[in-house]
Amino acid sequence: MNKKDAGELSGVKEIARRAGVSAATVDRVIHKRKGVSNKTRDRINAIIAELNYQPNLHAQRLASRKVVHIATLVPESSDETSFWVGPLKGIEEAELEVMQYSVKVHKYFYNQNNKKSFVKQAKAILKARPDGVLLAPSFMEESVHFVEDCEAQGIPYVLMDSDIPGRSNLSYIGPDLYQSGLLAAHLSSYLLQEGDKVLIVNISKEIDNDHHLLRKEEGFRAYYKEHGREGIIIKRDIHQLDHASIEAGISRELQRNRSIRVIFVTNSRVSAVAAYVQRLPQKVILIGYDFLKENIDYLHDRTIDFLICQKPQQQAYKGVMALYQHIAFSAPLEKVHYMPIDIITKENFSSYEK
Amino acid sequence: MNKKDAGELSGVKEIARRAGVSAATVDRVIHKRKGVSNKTRDRINAIIAELNYQPNLHAQRLASRKVVHIATLVPESSDETSFWVGPLKGIEEAELEVMQYSVKVHKYFYNQNNKKSFVKQAKAILKARPDGVLLAPSFMEESVHFVEDCEAQGIPYVLMDSDIPGRSNLSYIGPDLYQSGLLAAHLSSYLLQEGDKVLIVNISKEIDNDHHLLRKEEGFRAYYKEHGREGIIIKRDIHQLDHASIEAGISRELQRNRSIRVIFVTNSRVSAVAAYVQRLPQKVILIGYDFLKENIDYLHDRTIDFLICQKPQQQAYKGVMALYQHIAFSAPLEKVHYMPIDIITKENFSSYEK
DNA sequence: AAAATTTACGGGCACGTGCCCGTAAATTTG
DNA sequence: CAAATTTACGGGCACGTGCCCGTAAATTTT
Numbered sequence: 001m002n003k004k005d006a007g008e009l010s011g012v013k014e015i016a017r018r019a020g021v022s023a024a025t026v027d028r029v030i031h032k033r034k035g036v037s038n039k040t041r042d043r044i045n046a047i048i049a050e051l052n053y054q055p056n057l058h059a060q061r062l063a064s065r066k067v068v069h070i071a072t073l074v075p076e077s078s079d080e081t082s083f084w085v086g087p088l089k090g091i092e093e094a095e096l097e098v099m100q101y102s103v104k105v106h107k108y109f110y111n112q113n114n115k116k117s118f119v120k121q122a123k124a125i126l127k128a129r130p131d132g133v134l135l136a137p138s139f140m141e142e143s144v145h146f147v148e149d150c151e152a153q154g155i156p157y158v159l160m161d162s163d164i165p166g167r168s169n170l171s172y173i174g175p176d177l178y179q180s181g182l183l184a185a186h187l188s189s190y191l192l193q194e195g196d197k198v199l200i201v202n203i204s205k206e207i208d209n210d211h212h213l214l215r216k217e218e219g220f221r222a223y224y225k226e227h228g229r230e231g232i233i234i235k236r237d238i239h240q241l242d243h244a245s246i247e248a249g250i251s252r253e254l255q256r257n258r259s260i261r262v263i264f265v266t267n268s269r270v271s272a273v274a275a276y277v278q279r280l281p282q283k284v285i286l287i288g289y290d291f292l293k294e295n296i297d298y299l300h301d302r303t304i305d306f307l308i309c310q311k312p313q314q315q316a317y318k319g320v321m322a323l324y325q326h327i328a329f330s331a332p333l334e335k336v337h338y339m340p341i342d343i344i345t346k347e348n349f350s351s352y353e354k
Numbered sequence: 355m356n357k358k359d360a361g362e363l364s365g366v367k368e369i370a371r372r373a374g375v376s377a378a379t380v381d382r383v384i385h386k387r388k389g390v391s392n393k394t395r396d397r398i399n400a401i402i403a404e405l406n407y408q409p410n411l412h413a414q415r416l417a418s419r420k421v422v423h424i425a426t427l428v429p430e431s432s433d434e435t436s437f438w439v440g441p442l443k444g445i446e447e448a449e450l451e452v453m454q455y456s457v458k459v460h461k462y463f464y465n466q467n468n469k470k471s472f473v474k475q476a477k478a479i480l481k482a483r484p485d486g487v488l489l490a491p492s493f494m495e496e497s498v499h500f501v502e503d504c505e506a507q508g509i510p511y512v513l514m515d516s517d518i519p520g521r522s523n524l525s526y527i528g529p530d531l532y533q534s535g536l537l538a539a540h541l542s543s544y545l546l547q548e549g550d551k552v553l554i555v556n557i558s559k560e561i562d563n564d565h566h567l568l569r570k571e572e573g574f575r576a577y578y579k580e581h582g583r584e585g586i587i588i589k590r591d592i593h594q595l596d597h598a599s600i601e602a603g604i605s606r607e608l609q610r611n612r613s614i615r616v617i618f619v620t621n622s623r624v625s626a627v628a629a630y631v632q633r634l635p636q637k638v639i640l641i642g643y644d645f646l647k648e649n650i651d652y653l654h655d656r657t658i659d660f661l662i663c664q665k666p667q668q669q670a671y672k673g674v675m676a677l678y679q680h681i682a683f684s685a686p687l688e689k690v691h692y693m694p695i696d697i698i699t700k701e702n703f704s705s706y707e708k
Numbered sequence: 709a710a711a712a713t714t715t716a717c718g719g720g721c722a723c724g725t726g727c728c729c730g731t732a733a734a735t736t737t738g
Numbered sequence: 739c740a741a742a743t744t745t746a747c748g749g750g751c752a753c754g755t756g757c758c759c760g761t762a763a764a765t766t767t768t
Contacts, residue, residue: 011754022718027756035716054454058412059754062723100408176705183701190639190659191544223701285544305544341702347537347577348695351530365724376748381726389746413724416753 011056019044030055057329061101068103068327070320071130073121074160075138076109080241082292083268083312087136087161090316098324105320106130113205115139122146126153132323133157134316137164140209156326156333160319161312162212163336171333173319175310177212180341181219181266184287187306187343188262189223191285192232196261198224199253200235203246203269207237213266220264234260241269247276254280261285270307274298291344291352299346307344309352315339365410373398384409411683415455422457422681424674425484427475428514429492430463434595436646437622437666441490441514444670452678459674460484467559469493476500480507486677487511488670491518494563510680510687514673515666516566517690525687527673529664531566534695535573535620538641541660541697542616543577545639546586550615552578553607554589557600557623561591567620574618588614595623601630608634615639624661628652645698645706653700661698663706669693 012030016023021040028036029044036044072091077084088107095105108125110118118139125133126149133150135157137143143164150157156171163172188198200220202213217235224230234257238249250273254260262285265273270288277284278298286304288295290312298304318337325331344352366384370377375394382390383398390398426445431438442461449459462479464472472493479487480503487504489511491497497518504511510525517526542552554574556567571589578584588611592603604627608614616639619627624642631638632652640658642649644666652658672691679685698706 012756013754023755024719024757025717028717031756033757037716040716056416056454056754058416058455059723060756062410062412062416062725062753063755063757065723065756100410101412179701179705183699186699186701193547338705340696340706342694343697345537345540347540348533351533351692352694367724377725378727378749379747382747385726387727391746394746410724413753414726416723416755417725417727419726419753 011053011059015044015047015051015053018047061328064102064328066102068132068324069106069128069130070103070132070134070323070327071106071108071125071128072134072316072320073108073110073118073125074134074136074316075112078112081268082294083290084136086291086312087316090313090318091134091320093313094317094320094324098321101328103324103328110138112138115142118142122149126150129153130155131327134319134323135159136161138162140164140211156323158319158323158333160315165211165215171322171335171337173315173322173334173337174339175341176338177215178219178222179338180308180310181216181221182223183219183341183343184216184264184306184308185220185223188264188285188287189227191262191305193261195259197232197234197257197259198262198264199250199257199260200233201238201250201263201265201273202236203238203241203265203267203272205239205241207239216266220266241272243272243275246272250276254284262287265289268292268295270304271295271298274303278303291349296349299344299349302346305345307349309342309344310339311342365407365413369398369401369405369407372401415682418456418682420456420682422486422678423460423482423484424457424486424488424677424681425460425462425479425482426488426670426674427462427464427472427479428488428490428670429466432466435622436648437644438490440645440666441670444667444672445488445674447667448671448674448678452675455682457678457682464492466492469496472496476503480504483507484509485681488673488677489513490515492516494518494565510677512673512677512687514669519565519569525676525689525691527669527676527688527691528693529695530692531569532573532576533692534662534664535570535575536577537573537695537697538570538618538660538662539574539577542618542639542641543581545616545659547615549613551586551588551611551613552616552618553604553611553614554587555592555604555617555619555627556590557592557595557619557621557626559593559595561593570620574620595626597626597629600626604630608638616641619643622646622649624658625649625652628657632657645703650703653698653703656700659699661703663696663698664693665696 012023012026016026019026025036025040026044029041074087075084091105091107106128108121110121119142133155137159147157158171158173161174163174192198200217202217204210204213207213221230221233224233234253236249236253238246263273265288268290270286271294274286277286287306288304289308291307291309295304295307299307322333326333342352366377366380370380379390379394380398383395428441429438445459445461460482462475464475473496487509491513501511512525512527515528517528554571556571558564558567561567575587578587588607590603590607592600617627619642622644624640625648628640631640641660642658643662645661645663649658649661653661676687680687696706
C-alpha cells in the first residue's frame with residue numbers, strides 16, 4: 001500500500017483551476033444553482049465534460065448534512081406463512097449498512113388479509129413525507145392509489161415481490177412470475193410419463209385478486225399449450241388456509257383422478273399440501289414456492305421435490321439500496337430488475353443465499 | 355430530506371470528549387500505535403466498546419492517502435471455452451466501482467494449457483508486491499506454491515472457482531463442487547425410467563489433475579450410491595478438446611449401450627457434446643455446466659436440457675470486493691463462501707444474473 | 709449621478725478520520 | 739541535580755464536497 005503521488009489536485013478544485021475560478025463557482029454549476037454568468041457556466045461545463053468528472057461519493061456523503069428517510073411497506077409475517085420474514089431481514093440488513101451514513105429506514109407493516117390496515121399504513125407514510133418508498137403491493141386497487149399519491153408528491157418508490165399489472169414506468173425488483181410458471185411447467189414435463197396428469201393448486205383467500213398466483217398459472221399453462229398437451233392439466237382453487245380445507249381439496253382431486261403424478265402449488269403454502277401428501281401410499285411429485293423453514297423440512301425428507309425461489313431477502317435489500325443510491329447520489333432507478341429464478345432441491349438448499 | 359439535527363459530535367471526537375483527551379490520542383488507540391499510557395488506553399478502549407464505535411468508512415477512505423493494489427490471476431479466455439470472459443467482466447466491474455477511490459487492479463492472465471505461463475505470471479505478481487491477490491488456481495502444485503509465497507510475504511489472497519483440496523484456512527469464493535455433482539445426479543434421477551443408463555463425460559486435457567471434474571463426479575456418484583443404483587452409471591473420459599475426438603468418444607459409448615438416456619458433462623464443454631447429440635434420431639437428455647453463449651444456443655433449441663451454473667462473474671466481483679474491503683477497511687475475509695448452485699433451463703436463462 | 713438592488717464570484721468552515729509535528733512532562737543518563 | 743532522552747499528548751492540516759456568508763462589480767432605480 002504505497003503513498004499516493006501527491007501534487008496535482010483533482011475533482012472540483014482541478015476544474016476550478018482550469019477554469020480560472022473558485023471551487024465554489026464550480027459547485028454552483030454542478031448543482032445548477034444560480035449566481036453564475038452564462039459564459040462562465042459554459043466554460044466550466046465544457047471542462048467537466050472533458051474531464052468526465054465524477055464526484056467522489058465518499059466526500060459527497062461525508063459533506064452532506066442531509067438525513068435520508070426511507071419508508072418500507074410490506075406485509076407482517078403471520079402464522080399462515082413466514083415468507084415475509086425474509087424480506088424483513090433484507091430490509092434490516094440494508095438498514096444496518098446505511099444507518100451510520102445519515103439514513104433512516106422507517107418500517108411499516110400491514111396485514112395481508114386486511115385491506116384497511118394497508119390503507120391506514122399507506123396514509124401514515126404519505127403524512128410522514130419520506131424521501132423514498134419501498135412497497136410490496138397486495139391489494140391492487142389500493143396499491144395503485146398509493147403509488148399515484150407518491151407520484152403526486154414526487155416521492156420515488158420501488159415495488160418488490162409483485163408488480164402492478166398494466167402499469168409501466170415504475171421501478172420493480174422481483175420475480176418474473178410468468179417465466180417462473182413456465183419453468184415449473186418445464187420441470188414437471190420431465191417427470192410425467194404417458195398418461196400422467198398435473199394438478200395446479202392455488203391456495204389463497206383472494207385468488208381472483210392475487211396477481212402472483214394468476215400470473216404463475218398463466219405461465220404454467222402456456223408451456224403445455226405450446227406443446228399441445230393442455231389436456232393433462234387439472235386445476236383446483238382452495239380459498240381457505242387451514243390444513244383441513246387444503247387436505248379436503250387435494251384428496252378430492254386425487255380420488256377423482258388417479259393418474260395425477262405431479263402437484264404444482266403456486267405459492268409458499270406448499271408445506272400444507274406436503275403434510276397431506278406425505279401420508280399417501282404412492283409417491284406424488286410436489287413442486288412449490290419459497291425457501292421457508294416448513295418447506296425445507298419437507299424438501300429434506302423428499303416429500304417436496306422442488307422449490308422455486310426468488311431470493312426474497314435480497315429483493316428487499318436491493319430495493320432499499322436502490323432507493324438510497326437514487327436519493328443520496330441520484331443514481332438512476334432501474335425500471336425492472338427481475339431476480340433470478342432459483343430451483344431448490346434437497347441437494348443444493350444448504351448453499352442457497354437468501 | 356431534512357437537515358440533520360446538529361449539536362452533539364460523533365465518532366472519534368465524541369470518544370475524545372468523554373475520555374477527556376484529544377482526538378489524536380483516540381486515533382492512536384484505535385490504530386494501536388504507541389505513545390499512549392496504559393491507563394488512558396484502557397479508559398478509551400472502554401468507551402469505544404461502550405459506544406460500539408464503528409468508524410465512518412466514507413471519512414476513513416477519504417482521509418487515507420494510500421493506494422491499494424490488487425492483483426488478479428485467472429486464465430485467459432481461449433477459443434476452446436469462453437468461460438473466463440465472465441470472471442473477467444466481474445473483475446472489471448469491481449475495478450470500475452472502486453478505481454475512483456485510490457484502488458488499482460492489476461490483471462494477470464495465464465494459459466490454461468501451459469503451466470509455465472502460470473508460473474511466470476505468479477512470479478511477476480510476487481515481484482510487484484501487491485496488497486492482495488485474487489487467484490483462480492488450475493495447476494494444483496504450482497498454485498500451492500504460489501499461495502505459500504503469498505503467505506510468506508504476508509499478502510492476503512482469495513481463491514475463486516476452484517479451491518485447493520486439503521488446504522484449509524484460506525479464503526474461497528466459488529462453487530461447492532461436490533454438492534453440484536449431487537444436484538446433477540438428483541436432477542437426472544427424475545429423468546430416468548426403468549432400465550435407463552446415465553453417461554458421465556469428462557472432457558479435459560488433464561483430467562487427473564482437474565479437481566473440478568473429479569469432485570463433481572464424486573458428488574454425482576455419491577447420490578446414486580446412496581440410493582443403491584450405482585450400476586446405471588457409465589463413464590467416459592475424453593482427453594482431446596476437438597469436436598471430432600469428443601464425437602468419437604460419445605458415439606462409441608452410445609453404440610455400446612443403447613439405453614443411455616442422460617448424459618452428464620462435467621464442465622462447460624457440453625456444447626461440443628450437444629453438437630453431436632443434436633444430430634441423433636433419438637432424444638438424449640443433456641446436463642452440463644456454465645452459462646456460455648454456445649451452451650445457451652443449444653439450451654434454446656432444447657438440445658441441452660439443464661445447465662448448472664455458479665455465477666462466475668459475481669464470483670470474481672465478490673472476490674475483488676472482499677479483498678478491497680479487507681485491505682482498505684480490514685474487514686474479515688470469509689473462509690469459505692459457496693456460490694449458489696443455479697439450474698438454468700430454456701425458461702429461466704433470460705433472467706439469469708451472471 | 710448617487711443610491712439601491714441584483715449579479716457573480718471568492719473565502720472559508722464543516723463532515724470524520726489519518727497522520728505529521730511540536731512540546732510539556734516524565735524518565736533516564738552523566 | 740542538570741542535561742539528554744523518552745513518553746504522552748494536543749494542535750492542526752489534509753482528503754473532496756456542500757454550502758453559508760461576505761463583497762466587489764454590474765445593473766437598475768430614484
